[in-house]
Amino acid sequence: MTLGRFGLRRRDYDFPPFRPPSEANSLLLRVTRGCPWNRCTFCSMYKTMKFERRELEEVLEDISMARELYSDRVQTVFIGDSNSLVLKADELVRILNALYSSFPYIERVTSYARARTIAKKPIEDLRKIYEAGLNRLHVGLETGDRELLKEIDKGATPEEMIEAGKKAKQAGFEYSLYVLLGIGGEEKWEQHARGTADVLNQIDPHFIRVRTFVPQPGSQLYETMEEGRFQPASPETILKETRLLLKEVQVTSQFLSDHISNLVPLHGKLPEQKEPMILLIDEVIKGLQDDVTLREEMEARRHLTNL
Numbered sequence: 001m002t003l004g005r006f007g008l009r010r011r012d013y014d015f016p017p018f019r020p021p022s023e024a025n026s027l028l029l030r031v032t033r034g035c036p037w038n039r040c041t042f043c044s045m046y047k048t049m050k051f052e053r054r055e056l057e058e059v060l061e062d063i064s065m066a067r068e069l070y071s072d073r074v075q076t077v078f079i080g081d082s083n084s085l086v087l088k089a090d091e092l093v094r095i096l097n098a099l100y101s102s103f104p105y106i107e108r109v110t111s112y113a114r115a116r117t118i119a120k121k122p123i124e125d126l127r128k129i130y131e132a133g134l135n136r137l138h139v140g141l142e143t144g145d146r147e148l149l150k151e152i153d154k155g156a157t158p159e160e161m162i163e164a165g166k167k168a169k170q171a172g173f174e175y176s177l178y179v180l181l182g183i184g185g186e187e188k189w190e191q192h193a194r195g196t197a198d199v200l201n202q203i204d205p206h207f208i209r210v211r212t213f214v215p216q217p218g219s220q221l222y223e224t225m226e227e228g229r230f231q232p233a234s235p236e237t238i239l240k241e242t243r244l245l246l247k248e249v250q251v252t253s254q255f256l257s258d259h260i261s262n263l264v265p266l267h268g269k270l271p272e273q274k275e276p277m278i279l280l281i282d283e284v285i286k287g288l289q290d291d292v293t294l295r296e297e298m299e300a301r302r303h304l305t306n307l
Contacts, residue, residue: 044218089125126171145195165203197248
């Protein structure tokens with residue numbers, strides 16, 4: 001269910017449509033094209049396109065067209081591309097007002113956002129956007145470790161990550177943070193887990209969504225790996241890192257492993273289900289020692305592409 005993403009009035013099309021797995025059934029409404037940062041060394045998304053803000057009238061026309069196509073079928077909407085909060089608050093409010101007036105059964109509207117953009121946005125603007133109906137922000141933390149944030153060129157410090165999370169929650173948003181398991185490689189897994197837990201503890205986001213880092217062609221870190229200067233974390237290391245992260249977090253978040261790249265299906269409310277998830281990890285670590293099929297399956301996940 002997509003509008004704008006495929007550039008209905010453009011000469012070209014952009015594939016694939018990037019959105020969180022939780023938005024698989026959502027109307028995808030594009031208000032920007034590409035990523036205004038686009039420097040993260042682990043990321044292969046948006047590399048072939050120049051960032052631009054779509055014209056407001058064009059977005060409103062997309063909403064009108066979507067109403068004709070989908071009518072009362074729209075219950076959730078994802079606003080793309082990578083950081084819709086770069087738009088002025090008044091523009092986003094107009095877009096949100098048009099969405100809610102066009103689709104009477106909307107239950108949720110979400111968007112990707114960058115931590116630094118949130119941190120710089122006036123709290124009054126954030127509240128205005130939330131009150132207009134943008135319910136949830138999906139933000140890439142990736143890691144809370146200062147050294148790794150710099151190495152992957154994330155464009156934000158741990159302090160900015162924390163400020164953004166607290167500010168977004170203060171404005172009313174549901175906050176969904178993404179953690180990249182294995183982004184520290186085989187060597188820096190422990191500092192990655194501890195630094196990430198520290199940032200998560202200070203934010204206490206509504207959702208912690210983990211992804212296992214799989215170097216993708218087209219990303220700078222993939223080239224670094226090909227040159228032998230980055231050693232991807234082994235399945236054992238990924239599992240140890242995840243275990244340490246769970247052990248160290250003191251939050252009230254939903255912990256979700258909702259991605260094909262992940263090695264273990266971990267889903268639960270923290271802190272209530274922390275111990276069962278840790279026990280599951282322990283069982284898998286033990287199983288890796290004896291189960292050749294399990295090891296082969298996990299090794300195969302390290303070579304997935306088009307994630």
